[in-house]
Amino acid sequence: MTSLLSARGLTMHYPGSTSPALDSVDLDIVPGTSVAVMGASGSGKTTLLHCLAGILRPTTGSVMLQAGSGPVDVAAMDDAARARLRREELGFVFQQGLLLGELTALENVAVARMLAGVPRAQAEAEAQQWLAHLGLTGLEQRRLGELSGGQAQRVAIARAQVTGARLIFADEPTGALDSATSVEVLDLLLAAVATGRTLVVVTHDADVARRCGRTVVLRDGHVVSDTAAPAATAATGTETAR
Amino acid sequence: MSAPAVAAPRHAGAVATALHLAPLFARRRDSDRLATLLPVASFMVVTALLELVAGGAQAFFRWDDDLAATYQTLAVIALVLLLVPLGTVGASAARLAARRRDERLASLRLLGATTGTVTALTVLEAAATALVGALAGTVLYGATAPLLGLLHFRGEALGGQVWLPWGWLPLVVLGVTLLAAVSALAGLRAVVVTPLGVRTRQRAGTAHWVRALVAAGVLAVGLLAVQSLSLFGQMGGVVAIVGVLAGVFGAVLLAVDAIGPWVLRLRARRRARTARTVPRLLAARMTLEDPKAAWRQVSGVAMTSFVGVFGAVGLAMASYTDTADMPADERWLMHDISTGVLVTVAGSFLMVACSVGINQAATTLDRAAVHVSLDRLGVPRTVMAEATRRAVMSALWLVSGGSALCAVVLLLPLVGMAIFMQPVAVVTAAAVFAVGFGLVRGAAALSTRLVPGILARPERVL
Known part of the structure; x- marks a missing residue:
């Protein structure tokens, strides 16, 4: 099957650092799958996610994305083009949720559509549907401070999907949640995969990785394991053959 | 190998501890540089503006002819009008200086610093920031006062009359520094510094519609008073008219606020x-x-x-x-x-x-x-x-x-x-x-x- 995202030779050097955060990483992600990226702190997993999502431009290498308009090399795009790509083609669910504290839950979701030029009434109607779908009926007018951690992550998941993004990046989406809420949030993310979306999730949590279809393990900027089966032990330091 | 010996704690006073810690807190990483420069720049602007305003106003007090008193009265009115927004700038600078140190104060509390040490360190840091800013502001005043001197009154440029007497400048610098220290102290009363962070004691203020009712009433009374100025003039002469006008000014501005x-x-x-x-x-x-x-x-x-x-x-x-x-x-x-x-x-x-x-x-x-x-x-x-x-x-x-x-x-x-x-x-x-x-x-x-x-x-x- 054609890859939705294909990274080749990804290398990332941060200024002032002697060793690369990523070193010649190759990765293919096929549509409709879930991929967990694991590794110890400093292994390069968040850097990898940022390079794949166009948040960072790698020092060398390419990231080919099958965008709506055709294949594009994310790594070769300028800042403005990458920002537009993130806004229109990708969805994000991060540990902090990246929600705006001043806005209501409904507005936080609707803003993603308004930025694409959709009239506010229509954007809010679509946002309302997604919030209802994710079990947030009645909480639409609440602001970030009035939502629990799990509810805020649901809002972030709604925002990631309302634009129709086919590829969702999640960075420690359950990192700040209790175990029961973590399960609920992961259920919702995997439900998105069941509808044909693709999920790339960076996590420390072996339970999260276990539920994903594939696990990629990084160490010192290298991929040390890429398996369909969970690789929780590798993430915690056990050697795993590729 | 034996573990390093742990020295017994010495119980120094809060101010002495703060003085020991102050040099450590004065060091900055690159990331903090902007956050440090901003309050200094703010106090610089406040001081320069204060000296310019005071310099401009005092220029009229060097005159002693028949109309000097009229000019001096008007200069005092202008001074009062300018001190209000200047107070806003000063308050902004003080709030900014206070906000920038919140995170480090929480870290200090986590390490076991007493409230006295935190308070003393806050006041010391605010005063030092303001002092540096005020000194820089005085230099800025020196650079910009000649522009103020270009203003023409009675057909002549104010020129060198806008220079404050040199003895005033240290007083202004001292005043700004003291005000910053007092503001920092007052600012600490509005927050609770805990080991886990700094939180405000109260929520953001809300406004109530009753105020609108009171304001509308004040405006109506003011309108009535201004329309009846001639009546006040007949009763108490010019003094009554000026008094009523001043009262209306003050009341309406308070109502607007x-x-x-x-x-x-x-x-x-x-x-x-x-x-x-x-x-x-x-x-x-x-x-x-x-x-x-x-x-x-x-x-x-x-x-x-x-x-x-x-x-x-x-x-x-x-x-x-x-x-x-x-x-x-x-x-x-x-x-x-x-x-x-x-x-x-x-x-x-x-x-x-x-x-x-x-x-x-x-x-x-x-x-x-x-x-x-x-x-x-x-x-x-x-x-x-x-x-x-x-x-x-x-x-x-x-x-x-x-x-x-x-x-x-x-x-x-x-x-x-x-x-x-x-x-x-x-x-x-x-x-x-x-x-x-x-x-x-x-x-x-x-x-x-x-x-x-x-x-x-x-x-x-x-």
């Missing part, structure tokens, strides 16, 4: 409902977060706008009168009042612009994480910049427009006559207001220059 945040909240709420674009929606929501703070940021211009309308109308009426038979010095007085009104309005806007610039820079740094988050989501940088600018300008329009409107209501028949008889004077005043608005808008936009620096090092804030 009381009603302002409430009106701002109402308008922001309506705009939040009807906003069609993201920047408009964000601007309205940012205002709704704390309408009082949004109002306070630009409230310094209220008194100036109010007096500006009085001044413009008065000048228009005066210039319509036949001055051919007036002595030369009285003709100069009429002309100089016009210059004074415009300089005061311009100075007031300059100070509000400084206040807005300082506040917005602090807000941008405080919301660094939001800027990084929005960037990661692909939100164009212009969105947040436009939202910030809209939030500031919306409050400014209301402050300035509301105050001016109150003045127009009080002087209703005269305003119409002034526009009809002396449109040039009214247009000149309007032009000064327009430039002032532009200045504030520019100051609000300046803070967006900080965003690329924040986005270049996102790991600092997330």
Whole structure:
């Protein structure tokens, strides 16, 4: 099957650092799958996610994305083009949720559509549907401070999907949640995969990785394991053959 | 190998401990440099403006002829009008200095520092920051005072008369430093410093509709009083007229200040409902977060706008009168009042612009994480910049427009006559207001220059 995202030779050097955060990483992600990226702190997993999502431009290498308009090399795009790509083609669910504290839950979701030029009434109607779908009926007018951690992550998941993004990046989406809420949030993310979306999730949590279809393990900027089966032990330091 | 020996704790006093810690806290990583420079720059601006205003006002006290007392009275009025917005700038600088140290205070508490040590360190740091800023401000005053000296009164440039007596400068520097220390102490009373962070003791203020009712009543009474000035004149002469006018001025300005945040909240709420674009929606929501703070940021211009309308109308009426038979010095007085009104309005806007610039820079740094988050989501940088600018300008329009409107209501028949008889004077005043608005808008936009620096090092804030 054609890859939705294909990274080749990804290398990332941060200024002032002697060793690369990523070193010649190759990765293919096929549509409709879930991929967990694991590794110890400093292994390069968040850097990898940022390079794949166009948040960072790698020092060398390419990231080919099958965008709506055709294949594009994310790594070769300028800042403005990458920002537009993130806004229109990708969805994000991060540990902090990246929600705006001043806005209501409904507005936080609707803003993603308004930025694409959709009239506010229509954007809010679509946002309302997604919030209802994710079990947030009645909480639409609440602001970030009035939502629990799990509810805020649901809002972030709604925002990631309302634009129709086919590829969702999640960075420690359950990192700040209790175990029961973590399960609920992961259920919702995997439900998105069941509808044909693709999920790339960076996590420390072996339970999260276990539920994903594939696990990629990084160490010192290298991929040390890429398996369909969970690789929780590798993430915690056990050697795993590729 | 044996573990290193642990020295027994020595129990030093809070001030002594703070003095030991102060040099450590004075060191900064690169990431903190901007956060440190900003309060210093703020105190620099405050000091320079204070010295310029005081220098300009005292120039008139070097005169001792027949009309000197009139000029000196007007200079004191201008001084009072300018001290109000200057106080806003000073408060902004003090708040900014306090906000920047919150995180480190919490770390100190985590290490077991006493409340006394935290308080002493806070006051020491604020005083040191203000002292450096005030010294730099005095240098800035030295560089800009010659420009103030170009102003013409009685047909001559003020020139060297605007220089403050040298002995005053250390007093101003000391005064700014002490005020910063007192503000820091007062600021600490409004927050609780815990080992896990700093939280405010109270929520953002809300405004109540009852204030609107009181304000409308005050305006109605003021209108009645102004319409009955001749009656007061018959009862108590000029003293009664001046007293009534001063009372009306003060009461109406207090009413405007009381009603302002409430009106701002109402308008922001309506705009939040009807906003069609993201920047408009964000601007309205940012205002709704704390309408009082949004109002306070630009409230310094209220008194100036109010007096500006009085001044413009008065000048228009005066210039319509036949001055051919007036002595030369009285003709100069009429002309100089016009210059004074415009300089005061311009100075007031300059100070509000400084206040807005300082506040917005602090807000941008405080919301660094939001800027990084929005960037990661692909939100164009212009969105947040436009939202910030809209939030500031919306409050400014209301402050300035509301105050001016109150003045127009009080002087209703005269305003119409002034526009009809002396449109040039009214247009000149309007032009000064327009430039002032532009200045504030520019100051609000300046803070967006900080965003690329924040986005270049996102790991600092997330």
